[in-house]
Amino acid sequence: MDSAKPPSAQSPSDIARETLKLLAARRLPPSPENYQALYEEVAGIRSAPLFPATQLRQIMRVIPCQTPGQQRQLKLLEKAIEQQDWPMLQNVFVGYANLGLSPAAAPQATSISITHLPPILAQNLARLVENTLPALSEDDARVHEQAKQLSLFLREPNPPVPLTEQMLGNYSYRLSFAAEDQAAIRQGLLGLLRLIFENISALSMDEPWLHGQAEALLAASTPPLTLRRLDDVQQRLRDVIFKQSEAKERSAQAQTQMRELLATFIEGLAQMDESSSNYNEKMEDCAARIGQATQLQDIMPLLEEVIASTRAMALSSRMARAELQDLRERAEATHAEIEQLRRDLDHASTQARHDPLTGTLNRKGLDEAMEREIARARRQDTPLCVALLDVDNFKSINDRLGHDAGDEALKHLVQVTREVMRPQDQLARHGGEEFVLILPDTALAEGVKAMERLQRELTKRYFLQEQERVLITFSAGVAQVEGDNGYADAIRRADQGMYLAKRSGKNRVLAA
Structure with missing residues (x-):
């Protein structure tokens, strides 16, 4: 066999064949590590051990890196791993050991002579620790206990720096795991909510009025989340739910009325059928008696009885026909009312606080949004600006391209505005081709720059209509x-500024 040859006499192909045979004989997975080990065994050679880069990077994630010295050593460790440099790796570990044994070895430490935290810094750190707790779950009792101990320690007079550093390091290490858990939980909950909202929309094929709510909830649960977006959707859904409940109640009443009309109609048909049966029986009886009569005077009373029954039947039929005609008209009116209610219900979701054409806030939505932003600006003592913009030469667009093209142009303006402006900026249709932009946390000069930036973006993004830019x-x-x-x-004041901008040549932004 080839395996009996001395190692120097074996060719690479012979070694490869023997290696594959050994893999099969020993039932080992054909991984690169197993193949290399058996190849070296057959060839009688021993290669240098592999550099444990993966394991070292796992160590990097958990070792402390709070102090400047630790951060410097961490960078050296990362460099040693990238270069697979064993001597450098050894020096890094020795450096970490020296940090623990001799804090003065770090150059930055020699210039720091503070042994106790300044009172203001200690109080700020304590508040920082306490403010992190509301964002964490109550399940991790350990991190809450560490936070409580650290807060009490920082509020004591003159907390020593070394012990503070150690307690902060332990708390931040534990906090990192808690934060990762919270992020995973939040993503999981958002995923579940989106599945619920999507199922609501999919299962409401016979209830179109639910689609508006499902779409709003899907939009609200799409990251990044902001309190302003959630407030807006919450207000919108409250209004929609109120309108829909009112419309559904009216629809239910109309359906009940329709059922009552149908019951009356069926009852009238039954009475007509009964009257017709009685009339037929009467006619048959009179016919039999006429057939048995032998004298004319016996027939005359029977004829009078037939005439009287016929007149009564005709009168009953006319009355029944009139009642049925009235029932039919009332049923048609009720059916038309139900259809109108259904159409109103379908549009209730999109007509609450938003403009149905552009999807922006309408006047009511603008009023409520401004009230919230003004209250927030006063509470937080931050500036708040509003911008009133009017599309230039909009009438000529309608006259030249048609009103449908004008509507599409407004939608294009809204789309570009939403993409360019910040998420917290809110857009409302003020009327016709006029729009209002709410700019929170924005001073006047910054608001003018923001609107000028929007103008520049619009010049880059042409509106296309039938291949015309x-x-x-x-x-x-x-x-x-x-x-x-x-x-x-x-x-x-913004309207006055907009008017002056029009008079100054259009396509301008003026502060008011």
């Missing part, structure tokens, strides 16, 4: 909400 521009005025004047005064 149409440049959409706007003129705008920007005003900052001041004091207790409210947003009506700011809108008025």
Whole structure:
């Protein structure tokens, strides 16, 4: 056999064959590690051990890196792993050991002579630790206990720096795991909520009014989440639920009325059938008696009885026909009302606080959004601006391309605005081709720059209509909400600025 040859006499192909035979004989998985080990065994050679880069990177994730010295050593460790440099790796571990034995070995430590934390720094750290707890679950009792101990320690007079460093390191290490758990839980809950909302939409084929709510909830649960978005959707859903419950109640009443009409109609048909049966029996009886009569005077009373029964039947039929005609008209009116209620119900979700054409806030939505933003700005003492913009030459777009093209141009403006502006900025249709932008946490000069940036983006993104590129521009005025004047005064001043921008040549933004 080839395996009996001395190692120097074996060719690489012979060694490879023997290696594959040994893999099969020993029933080992054909992994690169197993193949290399058996190859070296057959060839009688021993290669250098593999550099444990994966294991060392796992160690990197858990070793402390709070102090400048530890951070410097961590960078050296990362470099040693990348270069697979054993001597450098040895020096790094020795450096870590020296940090623990001789803190003065770090150059930065020689210049620090503080042995106790300053009182203000200690209080700020204590508040920072306490503020992290509301975001954590109550399940991890250990991290809450560490936070409580650390907070009490930091609020003591003159907490020593070494012990503070150790306690902060232990707490941050534990906190990192808790934060990862919370992030995973939040993502999992959002995933479950989206599945529920999607199922609501899929299972409501016969209830179109549910689609508006499902779409709003899907939008609200799409990251990144903001409190403003959640507040807006919450207000919208409350209004929609109220309108839908009202419309459903009216629809249920109309359906009940329809059922009553149908019951009356069926009862009338039954009475007509009974009257017709009685009339037929009467006619048959009279016919039999006429057939048995032998004299004319015997026939005359029977004829009078037939005539009287026929007149009664005709009168009953006319009355029944009139009642049925009335029932039919009432049923048709009720059916039309039900259909109208159904159409109203279908549109209730999109007509609450949003403009049905562009999807932006309508006047009611704008009023409520401004009230919330003004209250937030006063509470947090932050600036708040509003911008009123009007599309330039919009009438000529409608006249030249048609009203449908004008609607699409407004949608294009809204889409570009949403992509360019910040998530917290809110857009509302003020009327026609006028829009209002709410700019929270924005001073007047910053608001003007933001609107100018939007103008520049619009010049880059043409509106296409039947292969024709149409440049959409706007003129705008920007005003900052001041004091207790409210947003009506700011809108008025922004409108004046927009008017001046139009008079100045259009496609301009002016501060008001």
